[in-house]
Amino acid sequence: MIELKEISKKFGDTLAINKASFKVEEKETLVLLGTSGCGKTTTLKMINRLIEPDAGQVFINGENITNQDPDILRTGIGYVMQNIGLFPHYNVAENIAVVPKLLKWDKEKIKVRTQELIEKLHLPENSLSMFPHELSGGQQQRVGLARALVTDPSVLLMDEPFGALDNVTRTSIQKEFKGLEELKRKTIVMVTHDVQEAFELADRICLMDKGKIIQIGTPKELLYQPINDFARKFLAGQRLFLEFKVVKMQDIWPYLPKVTLQDGKSLSADMNVWDAMELLRSSDRSELLVSGANKESKAVNFEQLTKGFNQFQNAQVHE
Amino acid sequence: MNEHQQTLWQFMHEQSDKLFAQTLQHVGLTFISLLIAIAIGLPLGILIARKRKLSGTVLGIAGILQTVPSIALLGFMIPVLGIGAKPAIVALLIYALLPIIRNTYTGIIGIDQHVKEAARAMGMSKSQILLKVELPLAIPVILAGIRTAMVINVGVATLASFIAAGGLGEFIFGGISLNNTNMILAGAIPAALLAIILDALLSLIQKMDFKKLRKALYILPVVILILGGFYALPSAYGSTLTAGFTPEFMGRQDGDLGLKSTYGLKIHTIVISDAVMYKAAFSKELDVISGYSTDGRLKAFDLKILKDDKSIFPPYYAAPIVRDETLKQFPQLAETLNLLAGKITDLVMTDLNYRTDYLHQTPERVAKDFLISTGLYKAPKNGHNGVVRIGSKIFGEQYILAEMYSMLIRGNTDYEVSTKTGLGGTKICFDALMNDQIDFYPEYTGTGLLVLLQPDPKIAKEMAHNKDKTYDYVSAEFEKKFKIKWLKPIGFNNSYALMMRQKQSKDLNVNTITDLKNYLDKN
Numbered sequence: 001m002i003e004l005k006e007i008s009k010k011f012g013d014t015l016a017i018n019k020a021s022f023k024v025e026e027k028e029t030l031v032l033l034g035t036s037g038c039g040k041t042t043t044l045k046m047i048n049r050l051i052e053p054d055a056g057q058v059f060i061n062g063e064n065i066t067n068q069d070p071d072i073l074r075t076g077i078g079y080v081m082q083n084i085g086l087f088p089h090y091n092v093a094e095n096i097a098v099v100p101k102l103l104k105w106d107k108e109k110i111k112v113r114t115q116e117l118i119e120k121l122h123l124p125e126n127s128l129s130m131f132p133h134e135l136s137g138g139q140q141q142r143v144g145l146a147r148a149l150v151t152d153p154s155v156l157l158m159d160e161p162f163g164a165l166d167n168v169t170r171t172s173i174q175k176e177f178k179g180l181e182e183l184k185r186k187t188i189v190m191v192t193h194d195v196q197e198a199f200e201l202a203d204r205i206c207l208m209d210k211g212k213i214i215q216i217g218t219p220k221e222l223l224y225q226p227i228n229d230f231a232r233k234f235l236a237g238q239r240l241f242l243e244f245k246v247v248k249m250q251d252i253w254p255y256l257p258k259v260t261l262q263d264g265k266s267l268s269a270d271m272n273v274w275d276a277m278e279l280l281r282s283s284d285r286s287e288l289l290v291s292g293a294n295k296e297s298k299a300v301n302f303e304q305l306t307k308g309f310n311q312f313q314n315a316q317v318h319e
Numbered sequence: 320m321n322e323h324q325q326t327l328w329q330f331m332h333e334q335s336d337k338l339f340a341q342t343l344q345h346v347g348l349t350f351i352s353l354l355i356a357i358a359i360g361l362p363l364g365i366l367i368a369r370k371r372k373l374s375g376t377v378l379g380i381a382g383i384l385q386t387v388p389s390i391a392l393l394g395f396m397i398p399v400l401g402i403g404a405k406p407a408i409v410a411l412l413i414y415a416l417l418p419i420i421r422n423t424y425t426g427i428i429g430i431d432q433h434v435k436e437a438a439r440a441m442g443m444s445k446s447q448i449l450l451k452v453e454l455p456l457a458i459p460v461i462l463a464g465i466r467t468a469m470v471i472n473v474g475v476a477t478l479a480s481f482i483a484a485g486g487l488g489e490f491i492f493g494g495i496s497l498n499n500t501n502m503i504l505a506g507a508i509p510a511a512l513l514a515i516i517l518d519a520l521l522s523l524i525q526k527m528d529f530k531k532l533r534k535a536l537y538i539l540p541v542v543i544l545i546l547g548g549f550y551a552l553p554s555a556y557g558s559t560l561t562a563g564f565t566p567e568f569m570g571r572q573d574g575d576l577g578l579k580s581t582y583g584l585k586i587h588t589i590v591i592s593d594a595v596m597y598k599a600a601f602s603k604e605l606d607v608i609s610g611y612s613t614d615g616r617l618k619a620f621d622l623k624i625l626k627d628d629k630s631i632f633p634p635y636y637a638a639p640i641v642r643d644e645t646l647k648q649f650p651q652l653a654e655t656l657n658l659l660a661g662k663i664t665d666l667v668m669t670d671l672n673y674r675t676d677y678l679h680q681t682p683e684r685v686a687k688d689f690l691i692s693t694g695l696y697k698a699p700k701n702g703h704n705g706v707v708r709i710g711s712k713i714f715g716e717q718y719i720l721a722e723m724y725s726m727l728i729r730g731n732t733d734y735e736v737s738t739k740t741g742l743g744g745t746k747i748c749f750d751a752l753m754n755d756q757i758d759f760y761p762e763y764t765g766t767g768l769l770v771l772l773q774p775d776p777k778i779a780k781e782m783a784h785n786k787d788k789t790y791d792y793v794s795a796e797f798e799k800k801f802k803i804k805w806l807k808p809i810g811f812n813n814s815y816a817l818m819m820r821q822k823q824s825k826d827l828n829v830n831t832i833t834d835l836k837n838y839l840d841k842n
């Protein structure tokens with residue numbers, strides 16, 4: 001668990017962070033979202049004391065981090081950088097082994113763990129002896145992630161981890177990332193300026209502007225209960241897409257046709273509308289079989305899906 | 320001597336012991352100083368990369384030190400560190416510092432900020448960041464600095480011979496003084512090869528990738544240490560007294576060769592340049608030195624000439640030598656230069672030298688005072704009828720003579736004058752004359768005979784003790800061989816002399832060279 005209390009930081013005359021407070025629960029992913037220069041990185045770096053706040057406190061698992069040795073604190077926190085920051089003079093294996101070596105792990109343990117990560121992160125076997133400049137951008141980012149994960153820290157900080165990648169690579173890595181078992185048991189603070197990415201990966205989003213926190217909430221809350229104009233406008237451009245992403249089959253369950261007793265493989269109602277539409281579009285099926293919470297199943301075609309979604313939307317507005 | 324018939328290869332073969340010793344000394348000097356420079360420069364570079372505010376000052380000072388001319392630096396060292404290895408190593412070290420400090424500094428501050436931040440974020444301490452990240456990443460740049468420093472050191476180490484620290488400079492500068500091309504090349508070629516080979520080796524290391532580099536970096540300090548070890552610091556002196564002789568004196572019949580053959584003098588001898596020899600004698604680094612009988616520094620440093628009781632140092636005339644071509648081009652020149660003929664006696668010359676060497680009057684002023692007192696001075700005519708180029712060797716007396724000639728030419732003719740003073744040795748001066756880069760310079764008949772003509776030893780011996788015969792012989796031979804004329808002698812006789820400090824001479828009761836030999840044999 002991470003908690004920031006009234007954190008402020010000035011650089012000369014710029015007030016980079018102004019009295020920011022938030023809490024990240026155990027195993028939760030909080031995404032700091034905002035335009036460039038709004039203070040996301042500064043906030044993140046104060047969690048592992050790369051930057052010391054001028055005022056306020058940071059607690060990790062209830063302990064004030066200013067009372068801890070910064071080097072020891074940092075070895076216990078995974079950090080993935082915007083610019084990857086691999087050591088150019090170390091090969092991949094050595095880059096991954098940096099923190100274990102600081103912690104004096106024995107060689108065998110390092111080797112086993114490295115091997116495990118290489119497989120999980122889909123890095124080629126022969127890359128272990130390669131140097132960073134011999135890898136593609138995506139591979140470098142995977143190594144950066146492996147480096148942060150190797151000691152299995154309970155807290156992971158990530159600063160625009162996919163920022164340096166091209167669109168195609170980014171989308172596929174994001175997907176893998178979401179599926180990684182290792183990450184599901186970590187408390188994560190991630191920084192991004194990309195709204196879609198935030199919505200894709202966040203449990204909760206912390207929307208920031210000019211050093212201030214505007215709104216903290218789930219993606220759905222941000223979308224349907226924006227706290228002010230800024231929050232509304234921030235999402236306006238991609239609103240429809242985000243809504244498809246946020247709204248799940250179970251949300252529109254009441255607006256879908258009656259229960260059918262059809263047999264076959266059914267899909268979970270936890271699936272979002274976007275993914276359901278994708279499935280209908282890409283497969284030759286005209287209907288999807290979805291099973292709801294109370295063990296009832298419904299067969300849905302494209303028309304029914306959009307109709308149900310629209311009815312759900314209207315209900316939100318009139319609420 | 321008959322080097323003319325000897326090939327370079329023969330010379331090197333014959334002198335291989337010396338060549339080998341000098342090369343080792345050279346390598347040793349280079350690497351000892353390099354090692355110390357790394358030991359000082361590397362931490363200093365790291366320090367100023369940490370505290371950037373200091374960088375301007377430190378780099379500034381190192382930069383200024385590097386611009387001090389090497390000979391001057393060596394000269395400054397003598398009062399503090401004496402002569403020999405210590406001052407040479409310190410001087411070399413000073414030259415090597417700047418590139419090492421600068422490259423360590425730029426190497427470290429040039430590292431990608433994100434890489435440094437990553438190191439911090441992973442929990443490395445400051446010293447771990449330095450050792451595991453900053454230094455390894457800065458190594459290629461630091462190596463480039465070490466490489467520059469090393470090449471500079473190989474070059475500057477040739478000058479170490481000026482202050483008796485040995486090295487290949489002994490051959491180079493000995494050869495220049497003795498007009499012996501083989502000797503110059505025997506020193507210069509190995510020195511150049513050393514620079515090229517060492518440079519190539521380091522550039523190889525520098526280009527290695529990180530994997531190989533790591534291994535190479537373990538070996539490098541060991542190699543530097545071993546190479547530095549070649550320079551065994553000068554061993555204990557063989558005799559109770561130490562002599563310092565110029566390279567030229569070492570190779571001349573009316574010099575060290577004569578001292579050995581005629582007197583049987585056995586004294587621990589080191590080779591040193593004329594420029595620092597007197598000072599070294601004065602500060603008791605040396606006990607016996609070779610000098611010129613008219614040298615003002617005799618008086619300045621309170622030295623005493625040991626009587627040449629077996630007369631191996633015959634007196635010689637000084638006179639301007641001019642190319643025939645030049646005399647044709649400037650018809651009034653011979654007449655003008657001869658105005659000085661017979662005007663300066665031994666005593667007068669010594670006094671004039673004393674004024675420049677000890678009273679630190681400028682050669683120009685000393686020359687002018689003298690010309691005025693003898694009524695020879697005339698105000699410059701500021702003519703534009705061609706330029707006469709005067710040369711001089713690199714010691715006081717020659718500067719004064721060059722000034723006098725320059726004033727006489729300006730006052731008595733329509734010619735303009737340009738001076739090229741301080742030409743470092745007989746060979747350089749004479750070659751400049753032969754190649755039409757200067758028109759004349761004052762030379763000594765003895766040097767003309769023994770260094771430039773190098774006749775059959777029999778003729779030389781026959782001639783050497785009669786200054787008029789020598790003058791006639793060199794006049795005729797120079798005309799025949801080089802188309803160069805000896806004008807009328809200026810008057811004073813210059814000859815080599817052995818000198819000691821007045822006080823030591825009295826204490827040891829050594830007044831003649833024979834006394835010196837007897838003293839050395841007894842002790």
Ligand SMILES: Nc1ncnc2c1ncn2[C@@H]1O[C@H](COP(=O)(O)OP(=O)(O)O)[C@@H](O)[C@H]1O
Nearest residue numbers: 011012014016035036037038039040041042043
């Ligand atoms: N080291 C620094 N020195 C001075 N100003 C800084 C420094 N780091 C950040 N800032 C300023 O603080 C503000 C917030 O920066 P940052 O946290 O990097 O924003 P973000 O990560 O949201 O793009 C910006 O105005 C930036 O210019």
Ligand SMILES: [Mg+2]
Nearest residue numbers: 037040041042
């Ligand atoms: Mg940022």
